[in-house]
Amino acid sequence: MHILLADNHPLVLWAFQTLLEEIRPGVTVRSVCTPAELRETLSQGLPCTLVLLDLQLGTQGExxxxxxxxxxNHPDLSVVVTSASDHPADVIQSIDLGACGYLPKRMSMTALADALRLVLDGGIFVPPMSLPEAAHPHPHHAASAHAAAPRQGETAPYQTQPSFEALGLTPRQADVLSLLLQGKPNKEIARRLGLSVETVKDHVQAVLRALGVNSRTQAVLAASQLGAKRSGAMAAPLR
Structure with a gap:
């Protein structure tokens, strides 16, 4: 596995590299400190599976x-945002732009390690937060959400693995959800699954209904709150 760290803080780069090498021995980790270095590295065609992108890299808002x-420019590349901010607006905008996850730097090392494991195994991670009402799982998932709630004195888990059968998704709809979680547009989903764009649109609407949400971004957020993981029939882990 080849991972590219894009961050301009040496201590942060060291921390992420150390964690990644502990979590996944044998992983190849490279780092860049500026947007120009990031573009140049990717333009060289070197192997890269995942980019951890600091939201504050470069000038403000860049x-x-x-x-x-x-x-x-790199639709097959998984990008996970890292940031000093855990504000819901930043999380939502990042997911809306196609990020496969969002890692707040203020998390403890233990929590960050758990989040990185999830990402490296092909899952998505967003920090626990108050979502818009429409982004919460449909009421018929209440039992699953309740089961994931921590007992008194326990640390709240960030992700739990739900039963996708409980969502009522067909295997093809699960495939569509997997690609939605990767930020793929309908045309790309259609190409990958050998379907028409109209058929993909129908599947997307079915997925949104199953999750009880109104948009693709809300679907990603709701799925991550349920602990949705791109594994098995949904997608292969990152390699």
């Missing part, structure tokens, strides 16, 4: 533009 640029 992180979002970089994220959009990466998703447009």
């Amino acid at each position: 992180g979002y533009a970089l994220l959009a640029e990466l998703r447009m």
